[in-house]
Amino acid sequence: MRVLVIGSGGREHALVWKLKQSPKVKEIFCIPGNGGTASIANSADIKVDDIDGLCDFALKEKIDLTVVGPEIPLVAGLVDHFEEKGLKVFGPSKAAAQLEGSKVFAKEFMQRREIPTADFKSFEDINEAKAYLKDKIFPVVIKADGLAAGKGVIICKDLEEGNNALDQIMGEKVFQEAGNKVIVEDCLVGEEASILAISDGNQFIILDSSQDHKRIFDDDMGPNTGGMGAYSPAPVITKELLVTIALNIVAPTIEGMKHEGAPFKGVLYAGVMVTKDGPKVLEFNVRFGDPETQVILPRLQGDLADIFLAACDKKLNDVQLTWDKRSCVCVIMSSRGYPGPYEKGKIIEGITLVEGEDVVFHAGTKKDDGNVVTSAGRVLGVTSLGDGIEDAIKKVYIAVEKIQFDGCFFRRDIGAKALKRKQEVSVS
Ligand code: AMP
Ligand code: GLY
Numbered sequence: 001m002r003v004l005v006i007g008s009g010g011r012e013h014a015l016v017w018k019l020k021q022s023p024k025v026k027e028i029f030c031i032p033g034n035g036g037t038a039s040i041a042n043s044a045d046i047k048v049d050d051i052d053g054l055c056d057f058a059l060k061e062k063i064d065l066t067v068v069g070p071e072i073p074l075v076a077g078l079v080d081h082f083e084e085k086g087l088k089v090f091g092p093s094k095a096a097a098q099l100e101g102s103k104v105f106a107k108e109f110m111q112r113r114e115i116p117t118a119d120f121k122s123f124e125d126i127n128e129a130k131a132y133l134k135d136k137i138f139p140v141v142i143k144a145d146g147l148a149a150g151k152g153v154i155i156c157k158d159l160e161e162g163n164n165a166l167d168q169i170m171g172e173k174v175f176q177e178a179g180n181k182v183i184v185e186d187c188l189v190g191e192e193a194s195i196l197a198i199s200d201g202n203q204f205i206i207l208d209s210s211q212d213h214k215r216i217f218d219d220d221m222g223p224n225t226g227g228m229g230a231y232s233p234a235p236v237i238t239k240e241l242l243v244t245i246a247l248n249i250v251a252p253t254i255e256g257m258k259h260e261g262a263p264f265k266g267v268l269y270a271g272v273m274v275t276k277d278g279p280k281v282l283e284f285n286v287r288f289g290d291p292e293t294q295v296i297l298p299r300l301q302g303d304l305a306d307i308f309l310a311a312c313d314k315k316l317n318d319v320q321l322t323w324d325k326r327s328c329v330c331v332i333m334s335s336r337g338y339p340g341p342y343e344k345g346k347i348i349e350g351i352t353l354v355e356g357e358d359v360v361f362h363a364g365t366k367k368d369d370g371n372v373v374t375s376a377g378r379v380l381g382v383t384s385l386g387d388g389i390e391d392a393i394k395k396v397y398i399a400v401e402k403i404q405f406d407g408c409f410f411r412r413d414i415g416a417k418a419l420k421r422k423q424e425v426s427v428s
Contacts, residue, residue, distance in 0.1 A: 002027045007069025010363035010381040011290035018297040022305035035372045036362025075101035090308040095262035099284040113256040117281040120185035126170040133162045139187040146178025190275040193234045194292045197250045201263030203316040209237035210292040218413040225339045229414030231329045232295040235421045294381045295328040327392040329415045330383040336407035338377030346374040346405040353402040358384045389418045
């Protein structure tokens, strides 16, 4: 089988790494790819939003299965376009991708389907939104409707911050047309986790839990990033809670999308807040998480290509997932300055010193004159399996210390929340 993975992050490196383990996969392409995928997959210089270019490539190369990493091509309708040309592709249609492409769509959908989420109101008019804020109890969360590269959510602690957020999003249009509408919603309190499910539009299978670390600094301080590290499983999600999430969140979403004429095929990612009133949806994504994928796939046993094919062929009923019982931790090594401005082109040393079951997933890297150099904010995702979270944390930081580049920055507390929870449980 000839497989194409679209994207260039750590998530895509992990997807290629796992798909390569399938005896079915004879040839694999990762477009545009990065310095890590370049060693294990073919690449081509086509942008992820060049849907015609990607489709022509897939036809020319007789690709049997395409897997889409990022949200932008999904929301732009890549899957519809590929399927019109008879190509098999794992990912949701443009209509189903609205769950991530429009927060107003997602929130109204959840309201219609009685899926637990924060109370909200949506606005197209900045003055109406400001008038509504006057009577709100703060903090409130203000969200741009459309895609904003993970930056479109602002938690406002008072009216002044709320008005500023509205001015930026709707007035100055800092996220362009993504800010034509906004959501104003209640601020939820609890611990977050990422729940991913694979669906064929009809059935779904839920993956084991994980937790991202969105803030740049230790103890969840500083601005939001794409994700500075992750671990799986997330002990905040007990077996019972996973069943509750499957029943109260994932099942009505898959059922509802089918009912509304936009069946969801692909990965449904629910960002969940575990509140004292139970799990509530913070957001939906319509793709694998990054860096959640880097900690889920090393624990997933079995053939990922078979799972994707079953989803495309509406045969998920036949699939049973099994998991490595060990814990997996991924630490993102980033360029100093990220998520603000940072330097690129720094030579990375020591990657080959990381061996055995530890894996270095590349994100913002490229090959340059025989070297691997930095090319983006998130550079590498160093990933280790361990017998329990404590062992995985210890191993991953030993591996991280082997790698160097000028201006390298990483969090030192990835997995600490899981460890604390474990220690609390063993004391009580
Ligand atoms: P989103 O892109 O919607 O996941 O939002 C990014 C981050 O903002 C989430 O991971 C949460 O940390 C935070 N967030 C979003 N919505 C809420 C909410 N209603 N209450 C509290 N935090 C939120
Ligand atoms: N890790 C957050 C995301 O993939 O959106």
